[in-house]
Amino acid sequence: MKISVIGAGYLGATHAICMASLGHEVVVVDIDSEKIAQLAGGALPFFEPGLTELLKKVGESKSITFTTEIAAISESAIHFLCLGTPQASGQLGADLTTLNKAFAATIDVAPEGSVVVGKSTVPVGTAERLAAELQESQKSLTLNWNPEFLREGHAVADTLEPNRIVIGANQESDTALLSDFYRSVAPNAPQFITNFATAELVKVAANAFLATKISFINAMSEVADVTGADVSLLADAIGIDDRIGRKFLGAGIGFGGGCLPKDIRAFLARADELGLGDSLQFLREFDLINQRARTRAVALALKELGDPRGKKVAVLGAAFKPESDDVRDSPALEIAETLATLGANVVVTDPRALENAQVKVPDLGYSESITEALRGADLVMHLTEWSEYRELDPLEVKKVVKNPIIFDGRNVLDVESWRKAGWKLLALGRTL
Ligand SMILES: NC(=O)c1ccc[n+]([C@@H]2O[C@H](COP(=O)([O-])OP(=O)(O)OC[C@H]3O[C@@H](n4cnc5c(N)ncnc54)[C@H](O)[C@@H]3O)[C@@H](O)[C@H]2O)c1
Known part of the structure; x- marks a missing residue:
């Protein structure tokens, strides 16, 4: 099928390349x-495991074209809108400016009978507003809302084998083309055909739930710090109950990235507009718990360093999570930046995200070499859970640092082997 993808960021580029790999003819438009x-x-303008190889394959087959000209979508049957919906400056709510502009440009040139599909994460009510605009324009186009659940770092598999497809529309018959399209892409994925509000809410409710799990365990970590409990054992012991589940109960420096933080804030802002502020008040608390995890990490580092001025801090990780180069709202980078502001000599290393980190926070020290980042460190901060860092040999690392003290911000290092090698370990919610 001839399809177009408008917006070639993490979501759009992945969706476009994956759909082209399945034999669809894809036009990708970005400004x-x-x-x-x-x-x-x-x-690729970003790192995503397996996607460069797929791009090479589809590039050679010529099933994908990239352009800045929106008019190029004029032969496509489906147009996927994959625009960013970041937090608006100085507000909790989402900034829908680029989505609104791209939607207007798309309906201007989309051929009669084609389907415009919103994939961006949006405040509930957005699709209904855009559908009303479409009706006013008197174009014979259909609008569907089809939220995306891919995870950076697993985006190719999540796109080619999605665990669910959600399609929202004004009426079920409007979803026929997109539903058939996804049946060919992912025959086994359950499809949920809903109204617009449900489709929009499935995405933000899912993210709110995930944020809630992480912040819940970080609240327990605050309690553990005061009472002497061990939050990791606590998570193991409550997570074994399959009504609770162990996933997303990793206590540490909390969540970040281009989605969870801004999505829960946009949900809060929208709830306020709808007079539902009380219903989502808990998300405000969980946002604060998440932010506090970062300040608790800084406080722990300062307790160890004393006066941070001139002390070397080696930071392992800049990306908001492993297998990604995304540094948007990265807890690791924020902690590194705060310590540097307080006078520490911070050197950050990361397997993939150094370039993005340098653009975002130019004044930090950076090193591609783990050894150089670690050399002479007074304190090592393990902040992003890359396997490279989990697999470090504590005896070898000890040879290059000044003081064998490591903060495990993700609670994943093998405590026994680090301790045996003579390291002092620091963590949130655990006395090690
Ligand atoms: N990144 C993820 O893992 C992920 C997962 C699920 C959902 N989402 C949601 O998907 C949406 C996109 O996220 P992203 O991370 O890909 O954002 P992004 O900022 O990486 O990409 C957006 C792209 O849109 C382009 N753009 C802006 N205005 C345009 C216009 N008028 N016409 C064409 N292109 C234009 C930008 O240049 C950019 O390349 C957001 O709503 C996000 O919440 C993202």
Whole structure:
């Protein structure tokens, strides 16, 4: 099928390349000409495991084209809108400016009878507003809302084998084309055909639940700090109950990235607009718990360092999570930046995210070499859970640092082997 993807970021580029790999003819439109040139040249503007290889394959088959010209979508049957919906500056709510502009541009040139599909994460009520605009324009186009659940770091598998498809529309018959399209992409994925509000809410409710689990265990970590309990054992012991589950109960420096934080804030803002502030009040608390995890990590580092001025802190990790180069609202980078602001000599290393981190926080020290980052460190901060760091040999690392003290911000290091090698371990919610 001829389809188009508008917005070639983490979501759009992944969706477009994966759909092209299944034999669809895909036109990708983005206003960022540099990004488009890069993609057309076979290079990804971000890191995602397995996606570069797939881009090379589909590039050779010529089933995908990249352009800055929205008019190029004029032969597509489906247009996927994959625009960013970041937190608006100085507000909790989402900034829908680029989505609104791209929607207007799309309906202007989309051919009669085609389907416009919103994939961006939006405040509930957005699709209904856009559908009303579509009706006013008197174009014979259909709008569907189809939220996306891919996880950065697993985006290719999540796109090619999604665990569910959610399609929202004004009426069920409007979803026929997109539903058939996804049956061919993912025959085994259960489909949920809903109204607009449900489709929009499935996405934000899922993210709110995940944020809640992480912040819940970090609240327990605060309690553990005061009472002497061990939050990791606590998580193991409550998570074994399958009504609770162990996933997303990793206590530590909390969640970040381009989705969870801004999505729960946008949900809160929308709830306020709807007079439902009380219903989602708990999310405000969980946002604060999440932010506090970062300040607790800084406080722990300062307790160990004393006066941080001139002390070297080696930071392992800049990305908000492993297998990604995304540093949007990264807890690791924020902690590193705060320590540097307080006078520490911070050197950050990361297998993939150094370039993005340098653009975002240019004043920090950076090193591609783990050894150079660690050399002479007074304190090591393990902040992003890359396997490279979990697999470090504590005896070897001890040879290059000044003081064998490590903060495990993700509670994943093998405590016994580090301790046996003579390290002092620090963590949130655990006395090690
Ligand atoms: N990143 C994820 O893992 C993920 C997962 C699920 C859902 N989402 C949601 O998907 C949406 C997109 O997220 P993202 O991370 O891909 O954002 P992004 O910022 O990486 O990508 C957005 C892209 O849109 C382009 N753009 C802006 N205005 C445009 C216009 N008028 N026409 C064409 N292109 C335009 C930008 O240049 C950019 O490349 C958000 O709503 C996000 O919450 C993201």
